[in-house]
Amino acid sequence: xxxxxxxxxxxxxxxxxxxxxxxxxxxxxxxxxxxxxxxxxxxxxxxxxxxxxxxxxxxxxxxxxxxxxxxxxxxxxxxxxxxxxxxxxxxxxxxxxxxxxxxxxxxxxxxxxxxxxxxxxxxxxxx
Numbered sequence: 001x002x003x004x005x006x007x008x009x010x011x012x013x014x015x016x017x018x019x020x021x022x023x024x025x026x027x028x029x030x031x032x033x034x035x036x037x038x039x040x041x042x043x044x045x046x047x048x049x050x051x052x053x054x055x056x057x058x059x060x061x062x063x064x065x066x067x068x069x070x071x072x073x074x075x076x077x078x079x080x081x082x083x084x085x086x087x088x089x090x091x092x093x094x095x096x097x098x099x100x101x102x103x104x105x106x107x108x109x110x111x112x113x114x115x116x117x118x119x120x121x122x123x124x125x126x127x
Contacts, residue, residue: 050088079109 050070061081
């Protein structure tokens with residue numbers, strides 16, 4: 001497990017790395033890029049991550065709390081069981097991701113999607 005505390009890592013690039021179980025506390029991840037990274041069970045707290053990109057990344061059971069995720073892009077990310085609390089999600093983009101079990105402020109994302117787009121319910125259930 002890696003613990004990073006009170007660090008400035010803007011525009012950092014993480015590629016083909018296993019960071020599962022790591023702790024990022026009070027970090028600046030602005031414009032960081034995570035590609036083919038294992039972030040299962042990671043904790044990112046009190047962080048700035050706006051304009052960060054996560055692609056082909058596993059974030060199962062990850063916890064994001066008190067985090068600025070404005071304009072973050074998530075592509076081909078496994079978010080099963082991930083939890084986001086107390087976050088700014090303005091312009092957050094989630095595409096082709098597994099969101100089953102993912103929650104935002106305690107609400108399952110799959111339930112939220114069913115409320116705003118009932119046609120998605122069938123697609124989510126088929127997966």
